Amino acid sequence: MKLESTTAKNSFRYGWLLSRIWPYIKPYWFRILLGFAVAIPLGLLDGVTAFALKPYMDYVIGGQNLEFSAFKHAFVITSVQMAYILPFAVIVFAGVQGLLRYLNGYLSTWTSQRITNDVKFDLFARLIHMHPQFYDENSSGVIIQRYINDPQTASTGIIDQIKSITTSLFGALGLIAVMLYSSWKLAIIGVVVLCAAFIPVALIRKRIKSASNKNMVIGGNITTNINETYSGNKVMAAYQLQDRQNKYFREQTWNAFNVNMSLYKRAGWMSPIMYLIASFGIATVLGFGTYLINSGQMTAGSFASFVTSLLLLYKPVKTLGNTLTNIQNLFVALGRVFELFDLKPKIIDLPNAKELKGLNNSITFEHVNFEYLPNEPVLKDFSLIVPKNETLAIVGNSGGGKSTLVNLIPRFYDIKSGSIKIDDTDIREYTLNSLRKNISMVFQDNFLYSGTIKENIMMGNFNATDDDLKKAIESAHLEEMIADLPSGLDTMLGERGLTLSGGQRQRVAIARAMLRNAPIVILDEATSALDNESEAIVQKAMDNLMKDRTVFIIAHRLSTIKNADRIAVINEGKLVELGTHEELMTIENGHYKALYEMQFKKQETENLEHAVC
Numbered sequence: 001m002k003l004e005s006t007t008a009k010n011s012f013r014y015g016w017l018l019s020r021i022w023p024y025i026k027p028y029w030f031r032i033l034l035g036f037a038v039a040i041p042l043g044l045l046d047g048v049t050a051f052a053l054k055p056y057m058d059y060v061i062g063g064q065n066l067e068f069s070a071f072k073h074a075f076v077i078t079s080v081q082m083a084y085i086l087p088f089a090v091i092v093f094a095g096v097q098g099l100l101r102y103l104n105g106y107l108s109t110w111t112s113q114r115i116t117n118d119v120k121f122d123l124f125a126r127l128i129h130m131h132p133q134f135y136d137e138n139s140s141g142v143i144i145q146r147y148i149n150d151p152q153t154a155s156t157g158i159i160d161q162i163k164s165i166t167t168s169l170f171g172a173l174g175l176i177a178v179m180l181y182s183s184w185k186l187a188i189i190g191v192v193v194l195c196a197a198f199i200p201v202a203l204i205r206k207r208i209k210s211a212s213n214k215n216m217v218i219g220g221n222i223t224t225n226i227n228e229t230y231s232g233n234k235v236m237a238a239y240q241l242q243d244r245q246n247k248y249f250r251e252q253t254w255n256a257f258n259v260n261m262s263l264y265k266r267a268g269w270m271s272p273i274m275y276l277i278a279s280f281g282i283a284t285v286l287g288f289g290t291y292l293i294n295s296g297q298m299t300a301g302s303f304a305s306f307v308t309s310l311l312l313l314y315k316p317v318k319t320l321g322n323t324l325t326n327i328q329n330l331f332v333a334l335g336r337v338f339e340l341f342d343l344k345p346k347i348i349d350l351p352n353a354k355e356l357k358g359l360n361n362s363i364t365f366e367h368v369n370f371e372y373l374p375n376e377p378v379l380k381d382f383s384l385i386v387p388k389n390e391t392l393a394i395v396g397n398s399g400g401g402k403s404t405l406v407n408l409i410p411r412f413y414d415i416k417s418g419s420i421k422i423d424d425t426d427i428r429e430y431t432l433n434s435l436r437k438n439i440s441m442v443f444q445d446n447f448l449y450s451g452t453i454k455e456n457i458m459m460g461n462f463n464a465t466d467d468d469l470k471k472a473i474e475s476a477h478l479e480e481m482i483a484d485l486p487s488g489l490d491t492m493l494g495e496r497g498l499t500l501s502g503g504q505r506q507r508v509a510i511a512r513a514m515l516r517n518a519p520i521v522i523l524d525e526a527t528s529a530l531d532n533e534s535e536a537i538v539q540k541a542m543d544n545l546m547k548d549r550t551v552f553i554i555a556h557r558l559s560t561i562k563n564a565d566r567i568a569v570i571n572e573g574k575l576v577e578l579g580t581h582e583e584l585m586t587i588e589n590g591h592y593k594a595l596y597e598m599q600f601k602k603q604e605t606e607n608l609e610h611a612v613c
Helices: 014-044 046-061 079-127 132-137 140-182 184-197 199-203 205-231 233-238 242-267 270-294 300-341 402-408 432-437 453-458 466-475 479-484 502-516 532-546 558-562 581-585 591-612
Strands: 066-070 073-077 362-373 376-387 391-396 417-422 439-442 520-524 550-554 566-571 574-579
Touching (some): 140 205, 140 300, 184 300, 205 242, 270 300, 376 417, 376 550, 391 402, 391 558, 402 520, 402 550, 439 502, 453 466, 466 502, 574 591, 581 591
Antiparallel strands (some): 066 073
16 A cells, blocks of 8 residues: 555544544543543633623722622622732632643643554554565655654644643633623623634635645655655765755645645635634624613623623634644544554464474475566566575576565565465465574665664574574674674664675674574575675675575575576576576576676686686
8 A cells, every 4th residue: 555645534534533542542541531620620710800800890890899698697898808809819710720731731741642652652563564565665754754743643632632622612611601690692692603603614624634635745755855865875975966855855845835825725714704703793792782781781890791701702712713623634644543553464374374393395486476566477487396405596687586586485575376385385374473483584785773783683583692692603704893893792883784884784684694593594685785805705604604504595696606506597587497507508598508608707707817816
């Protein structure tokens, strides 16, 4: 699946989305409920200031005493006392509100971060088990955007936004209660205005979804560009590609700008419309309120309290509108996240899969057909038996299917038809873990992880002893290199091991493969990028790795090929010749002989000249 071809089709199925995110919310439900318990009074306290205006206007400004009865006693609060009590009460309520706001923010941040971590953990666990073709089809930038940024947007925001809605909603309800207390007639007008203000929010859902998806793709492209600039910095410098990379970056950034401005042009009118609706409401309230005061149906204090509530109400309504807009964006990201959760690796264990416990007899390819893209075959009716402990060299034209063939053995890809068998059992009947534990691989460009040299070698077998490690280092001819490093085995490697030379990286990879001690070894052009001196050392290490093992070796060096037990020649996805070097050279107009004359004979002449010198 191409991740940039996202639809987020379930973005507006709110019940479905909440049911999917619920397992991540459930472990923290108590803290979340506590946060909501704080958010409710936090919202209701917004009405305290507005409510305080009524007694202030009626008693303090009006110079009246407040008389009331409680517990069978009559009480009187003078206007002077009221003038001190009300401001002090407002300060106390503000202090309480500030404390509640802090608690609400802390609980919200804690729960949001924990939920985000849990979602990221599960998504990353799925990502690392995706099949190689998934990585072939998707750029690094889009993967980072979908697996890191979308979960951050979705799960971090969901608690915050729902709490914001809760606070704003109860703030609005508290203010509406004050309005009803002041005048139910004016309150009806205010509620109608409130409902009308939400109409624009419902009209921009699809536009938000479209813009969010476009921004996801653009953001992924920008991240890919940065990754390629970093990884390909030498190629960029050598071929003066700085202008190209800069042009691409600027184009993508402008694309993001255009998408956001396009959304604003379509959604930016929402705020002015809300202002206009609110102004109609306020104008109506002022006119009708004046009538109620003049007719004696309402006091000036009640009217002041009502107008203040109405003006304060606009803030939670506006916040609620913005929050609902944000939550639409959040649900789009959430929809994309659960699209990832629903992705299934194409290569998985069959039910009741068996454990592979070594190689006893042979590896067999029976009428194997394979294609990366539909109707574009790479391997065609390929059949071959490789006995135990045989070294098979694989040669052929570029793009003929050599690397594809060896990548099928550990099931990096699954074949279209036919079968690959180990000891007469189809490899698809073995568990992936046990199959790959029985295979050691050394690639042309071996990836070393950030960490120490020891950690990279131990990746071959984390349970290896110190003696096993020492033997692997000796077999890979790494002793001298490690001795020259300041921290020896504990020397930290840079990203991708770029602090080592090509030959050194290959020997670390060979030591890693040695430590695995697997019966099957695959060498995919492991020396093609090395100079003669480095290749000689690496070749010795490879010879140690190949002893008493079944070896598949894709090579371009004549010495490696001539020492193989047999040579398989692949041309355009077909096995066209099979035999030893001497046997294949006797075939007139043969593929191998032509390849030898064109590619290997020059190497042999150069090797003889070097030996004479």
